[in-house]
Amino acid sequence: MREGTRSAGGQDRASSDRGAEATCECGGCMIRPESSIKAILAGSPGQRVTARGWVKTRRDSKSVHFLQLSDGSCFADLQIVIDDGVIPAETLARISTGACIEASGTLVESAGGGQSIELKADGILVHGEADTTTYPLQKKGHSMEFLRDIAHLRSRSNTFGAVFRVRSALSFAIHQFFQKRGFVYLHAPIVTTSDCEGAGAMFGVSTLDLMNLPRTDEGEVDYSQDFFGKRASLTVSGQLEAECFALAFSNVYTFGPTFRAENSNTPRHLAEFWMIEPEMAFCDLDGNRALAEEFLKEIIAFVLDHCAADLEFFNKRIDGTVLETLEHVAASDFEHVTYTEAIRILERAGRDWEFPVHWGVDLQSEHERFLTEETFKKPVVVTDYPREIKAFYMRLNDDEKTVRAMDVLAPRIGEIIGGSQREERHDVLLDKIRAQHLPEEHYWWYLELRKYGSAPHAGFGLGLERMMMYITGMKNIRDVIPFPRTPGSAEF
RNA sequence: UCCCCGUUAGCUCAAUGGUAGAGCACUCGGCUGUUAACCGAGUUGUUGAUGGUUCGAGUCCAUCACGGGGAGCCA
CATH class of the missing domain: 2.40.50.140 (Nucleic acid-binding proteins)
Structure with a gap:
């Protein structure tokens, strides 16, 4: 130097x-x-x-x-x-x-x-100094793809300066939202041995010698010799741990990194991303939905207040609808429809859907977009999905056909929040675990929560980067996280 | 993982199967309280990789790699 x-x-x-x-x-x-x-x-x-x-x-x-x-x-x-x-x-x-x-x-x-x-x-x-003949950042505009290749320098550009100031402010706003309401901040573990989190493929965590794996008599990898004594992975969700804490501190939230080993190659997926997961005891789906809406509006209002110059830049150079959309969302009420109503709207839309719509199918991207971009033109909360297409831990409705699930859909980016009221009844939960052929011994502590002092509770998950895309108008999720990890890519 | 598109100078892109180019960047000179400054000149290439077809391949074919869009999975 x-x-x-x-x-x-x-x-x-x-x-x-x-x-x-x-x-x-x-x-x-x-x-x-x-x-x-x-x-x-x-x-x-x-x-x-x-x-x-x-x-x-x-x-x-x-x-x-x-x-x-x-x-x-x-x-x-x-x-x-x-x-x-x-x-x-x-x-x-x-x-x-x-x-x-x-x-x-x-x-x-x-x-x-x-x-x-x-x-x-x-x-x-x-x-x-910076050698003018080799310094890659020029005064003129660069493509996002090129800037991604120089992630160690791109933060000095106007765009990424704005992105990461907003990301910081947004993170602060999220903490402030929950702290103001007395939520306890829970550091959910990054390494987990519950291979039952059920939210997708997981990254293994191991100190075993890959060239010389210990085997059981059956020829399987013998994880009993591994660091944690059993198979361990990076977390895909802090929800189960958050539920434990909610049944002690009433209102809690997690805010940390999450890992998915899915081979997803899209502008909306990362292998490592940040997620916020509030969990509230004594809360049903209506309370959950109300909190989600309040949450989104408040953090958007905070960023509008504190990052005006950055947002003006996004509005001018990245997406001319950003400011209008954010102000609109912060000011107006979200739409709420049940899954059944949503299906009815889609059936009556008179469209040739690539994926045909009928009660029982999961909503596809094209359906979500239609609801949020064309029918309502604002965030839409869809609730009460068929039990068959949602996770085992979601609370069964009295109709026994639907569960107390909710998705918050946002224009342009689709699902931004997913959540539910949790099944707090021990016998019902056990039935659902068995019906889905899940290994019930792995859920012993999750089931015990329902055995000792169970309470109605609910929560949701927000992907920080999805929210960042929504706020900044950035089109690729790799450009709203400092150093993106995606299949085949973890250079920096 | 599947489908489509792309990969040519540092960057963004041109180039009927027939001599690889432009703008910007950069270097030098000029001009001006300049604002992605301006004007002039100049430098810059293993055309992603490996094979193949052809007298001849940046261009056609095959495989691979990487990137983008869409889909699935999801946040």
């Missing part, structure tokens, strides 16, 4: 006395909120500031140089103005798109049109 050089424009600065170990005016400390570019842009002319960050573009005139500097703290860049001769030419020569620099100077009212305030620099420290 190259040693930084301070260029003080002829002035004698205290920091230049420190010898080779050049530092900034504030002594090499981290960026505090008050010294971020976000704060600097809110400052007033005459203030002396030091800005640190990465150069997005550079424009030169004969008598003046312009840099646009970003430190990630906000969407806007800080324009740095360097009058010719103030900074040594050899320092200027090291500054190009991608370089990391530190600029000290005075805030002035901008003489140009694009910004109201700018930094007139009298000292520049180059922390790290």
Whole structure:
């Protein structure tokens, strides 16, 4: 790494006395909120500031140089103005798109049109150069596919800067939503030995030697010799653990990574993604649905409030309907139909469905899209699905044909939330486990929850990345998570 | 995993089976308080890989790899 050089424009600065170990005016400390570019842009002319960050573009005139500097703290860049001769030419020569620099100077009212305030620099420290002939991020637009190939650098782009600021704010909003309501945050385990979570293929976790697997007499892999003494996997859901906690803390939520080993190659699937799973005791499906709606509206409103500049960018460059949609969703009531009603709507739609519709079939993408994009044009909650197409733990309705399941469908991305009221009756649950030929011995602790102090309870799961897609308008889920893991791809 | 489409310069893309190009980036020069700056000149290629057809393949065929869209699975 190259040693930084301070260029003080002829002035004698205290920091230049420190010898080779050049530092900034504030002594090499981290960026505090008050010294971020976000704060600097809110400052007033005459203030002396030091800005640190990465150069997005550079424009030169004969008598003046312009840099646009970003430190990630906000969407806007800080324009740095360097009058010719103030900074040594050899320092200027090291500054190009991608370089990391530190600029000290005075805030002035901008003489140009694009910004109201700018930094007139009298000292520049180059922390790290970026070779112009090889630095892959150009000033011009890049395709999302190309940026994905340089995931270690794409966060410096406008788009991904906005994406990950929104992701951070959204995560905070989610915690705040639940914490405000007294929900206990549960860290559900990442490694699990319950191969019965039933939400898809799982990644194995093992310390066994793959070249020399221990075998049982029957020729099966002998997991009793493995690290956990039995077959272990990465979690596909924290729901079962959340149910345990709900029957102790009443209202709980999980928020953590989840893993699916499905060979899904779509713009909506990841092998590793983040999920939020609230679970509420003394709650039925209506309460569940109400919370889901309140939840989505509140976190959307938070992002609208706190990420205005980023959202404006998405609306301008990514998807022109984003702002309108979000404001609409935050303000209006969700539609609610039962599965049976939804089927009736689809049957009467007069369409040639690729997958024919009749009571008992699961809703396909085309059906979900029709309901949410064409019939109602807003999020739709579908409840009370046929028992045959839903998971064993969902509570059986009195009609014995349907279960207390709900899916929240959103325009453009389909299912964004899936949830249910859980079967809290021990005998009914046991019957369903047996009817589906599930290994009941694996569910012993889940069944015991129904044996000791059982209570009605319900919950749902929200995929964080699906929500991110909805909020930002980004079309591919791989572009709303920092370093996506998908089949055949985990480079960074 | 299935179906369709694609892979050519650093990036985005052109190129009837017949000499591989443009814009941007980059380098140099000019001009200007510039805003994805502008003007001029210049550099840049194992056409994804391996076979095959052909006098001749970026182009046609086969296989593979990677990417995109759709579907399934789901969040």
